[in-house]
Amino acid sequence: MADISAEFLGIKSPNPFWLASAPPTDKAYNVERAFEAGWGGVVWKTLGEAGPPVVNVNGPRYGAIWGADRRLLGLNNIELITDRDLEINLKEITEVKKRWPDRAMIVSLMVPCEEEPWKKILERVAETGADGVELNFGCPHGMSERGMGSAVGQVPEYIQMVSEWCKLHSDLPVIVKLTPNITDVRYPARAAKAGGADAVSLINTINSIVSIDLDNMAPNPTIDGKGTHGGYCGPAVKPIALNMVGEIARDPETVGMPISGIGGITTWRDAAEYIALGCGNVQVCTAAMTYGFKIVQEMMAGLSNWMDEKGYASIEDFRGMAMPNVTDWQYLNLNYVTKAKINQDLCIKCGRCHIACEDTSHQAITNLVDGKRRFEVIDEECVGCNLCVNVCPVEDCITMEQLHEGVDPRTKQPVDQPYANWTTHPNNPSVKEAAE
C-alpha cells in the first residue's frame, strides 16, 4: 500500500488533501466533520483584524455554470472573509487543533496593509497552536476594494513587504496565496520568495460574471436587481491553475519553492496532476461544496490505488515528475508525426468527429465508406490535431497514433527524422538572421 501522507513546510498530514480557506472551513462544526471524513488538513477561513467583523450580503452569494445533467462545472461567489467574531474563531481553532493533532491546521489571514495589524494577528494565531499561516492576497471581491486581498496580490512590492512582516513577527511557516487576476503570475511568486515566504498556494478565485439573468437583466447572483463580479472556481478553472502552477514551478527564480496547488481539484486524478507538476499538496473547496466531505474518500483511495499500480511508494516518488516536460512551444518536436485512428469496434457512429473535422478543421474524416455510414481517418489530410479525440463521446475510441516509419501521407516527408524544433526551422526568420 502506497503511503499517501504528505509533508509540506514540515507540516505533516495523513494525506495531501487539505480544504482550502472558504466556507467549508469557517467554523469548528464544519472542520470537525471534515476531519471525521478524512481530510488531511484545513486552511481556516480567512480571519480579519479584531473589531466588528465584516458583513456579507443577505441575498444569494453563489452563481454557477453547469455541464450536461446539471453537473456543476464552475462556481462563483461574492462571499467575504469570515463574518464571525475573531475571538470565537481563535478559540475554535485552538480547540480543534488540540482534538486533531495529526491534521494540518493553517490559518488564513487578511488585515490592512500595515505592519501593526499583521503583527497583532500573527501573535494571536501563534497562541492557537496552528501549524502555519496563509496570507490571503487573492480574494477578488469586496475586500480588494478596501485595499486588501487581490489589491495586495496584484502589487508584487506589497506582497514582498507583507511577507517580510510576517516572517519578522512569526515563527510559523508562511504561505502566500496568489491571485490569478494578474498578467504574469511569476512576478507575485518571486515577490513572495523575496519577502521570505516559505511557499505559495494558487490559484485563488478568478474575477468573473458567471451569467446574466435575462429576466432581471442583471448579473447572477443578483442582489436586489444588481450583481457584481465574483470569484470563479471549480473544475472549469483547473486548466488555468495548472498552467500558473507550471509557470512558477519552472521559473528559474522560484524553482524549488514549495507550492500548494488549488483550482478545480475534484478527483484523485486532479490531485495527482498538481503533484506531478511539483505541488507538495493540494487544496480543495468546490468539490466539497458540491458533494460534501465524503469525496475525500474517493480521492484517498484513488490516489493510493494509482500509486500502487505505478509503483510509487510515497508522494515524493512522483512529485514534480511532469515538471521537466512543461516547455515552450518553440521547443516542441516538429518532426513528431501523429494521425488519428478510429477504433471501429468502439465507434457508435455519432459522426461528431466527422462534422467537427469537416466543418471546422481539415476534412480528414469520412462519413460514408462504400455508401455506408462509417467514419475513417483520411491520413492524407489528417494533421493530427486531436479535435476528433476531444469531441468523441466514447473514451479511447479515437486515439492519436505516432507514425514511426515511412512517409507522412500528408506532407510526403519521411517521419523518422530526428528531433527538430522551431528555433532551428528554416521558416523561422530569426534563424536566418543568426546564420547571416
Added chain:
Amino acid sequence: MADIQKGRLAADRLTDNFTDLHPPMSAHEALVEADRCYFCYDAPCMQACPTGIDIPLFIRQIATENPNGSAKTILEANIMGGMCARVCPTETLCEEVCVREEAEGKPVKIGQLQRYATDHLMKTVSDHPFERAPDTGKRVAVIGAGPAGLSCAHRLSMYGHSVTIFEAREKPGGLNEFGIAAYKSTDGFAAKEVDFILEIGGIEIRYETPLGEAVSLDELTAGYDAVFLGMGLPGVNDLGLDGDDADGCIDAVEYIAELRQTDDLGKLEVGRNVAVIGGGMTAIDIATQIKLLGAENVTIFYRRGQESMNASDYEQEVAQTNGVTIRHWLQPRSLEVSEGAISAITLEYTSGSNGSLKGTGETVTVPADQVFKAIGQSPASLLLEEAGLQLEKGRISVDKNRRTSNPKVWAGGDCVAGGEDLTVVSVEDGKLAAEDIHRALSA
C-alpha cells in the same frame, strides 16, 4: 353458457388501468434526458423517422429551455408530432438506431421528449404555430379525416389552398380517435390534436359523407382542383370459419372503437376466457385492453413464430407484462358455438419455414367466451377499382410523391400499397402528397 359480464373491475381500477402508459415527463426529466443526446451528425434517428423530424435539433432546443421552439421543429416535419410521440413504435424507428442504443443499450427517450415538447406548446401557446398563406383560390378534396387526410389538409392550407375533407364517420381523427389503444391517447388527445390542426384555417370537414355513397370520385375530380384519398382500410378480414357471426366472435377494430368512444368502461362486455387471433398491433392492443378490462385469461394465438409478428418486441412485452399469454404456431380451425354464442375455439398446430406454412393436423381446443379477430383490415378494393385507380394487392398504387394513376388524384395512409400501416407513415404520405399537389397547382 358464455361467461360474459360488464364491469368486471371496479370503476377506480378501470380508471387506473387506462391511464397513460407512459406518464408525461416532467420538465426536470426532460432536461436530464435531453442532455443525453449527442447531437449526432446526419443523425441515424432522423433518418429512421418516416417524417424526417430533425430530432437532434428538437432535443437540443429542449435542453436549452426552448420547448416551444422544439415543438415547432417537430411540427414543421410532422403536424401530428403529438400523437406520434404517443403511438410511434419508437423502439423500431428512431430509438432503435440511436447511437446511445449502440453505446449503452439505452437510447435517448426520443418519443417521450417529443411528447414533452409538443404538449408544452399545446398547453402554453394559444396561437397556432404556422401561418396560412394568402388564399390561392384552389380547392382540394380530401377523403378521410384520419392522420393522412389531416396531415395533407394542413400542409395544403399552409400553402393557401382551400380544403374540404369528406369523412365517413361522425367525428374526425380516424384511427387516432377510434383505433389507438386507450392508454396511449388519454384525455381526449386525438380530438384536441384535430382541433389544433384545424386552427390553421381553410379546412372544412363534412361528416358522414363516405366515398362511394355520399360522394363519388368522379364528382370530386370534376369539382375540385385535386383530390387526396386517405380513407384507410374500411374492411376487416374474417376468419373464414363457421361461427364467425356467432355472439362473442368480435371484430377487434370495432371493439376498440367502441372502447375508445365509451364514457363508461364498465359498460363494455368482457369475457372470462378470451382468445385473440392475430400477430399485429391490433392483436396486442385488443388483448392488452380486454385484460385491463378484467378478462381472466387472455391468449393471443398467432399462426407463425414470434419473429414474424408484426407487433414490436416492446409491444409484445407490454401485453405480456399486463398478463396476456402469447402462443405461436397455432391457427384457428373451428369455433364451438352453443346457444348461438362462442364457447371454445379449436386451433391447429402449424409448422413452416421460408414463408410456407402448413397445419400439422394436431389440434387443441381452448375455452373462449370471446374470440377477437385481429388478422388485418382490408381495403375498399372494389370501390377503388370502379373509380379507375390502379391497384396493387387491392391497395392504391402511388409514386414517390403519392400520386395515383389518375393525374388529379393523390393517395396516402393505410389505403395505399407498400406502406407500414403506421400513423407516422400516414402523416408523411399526406405531407408528401400535399407538397406534390401544391407543385401541381402552382405549375
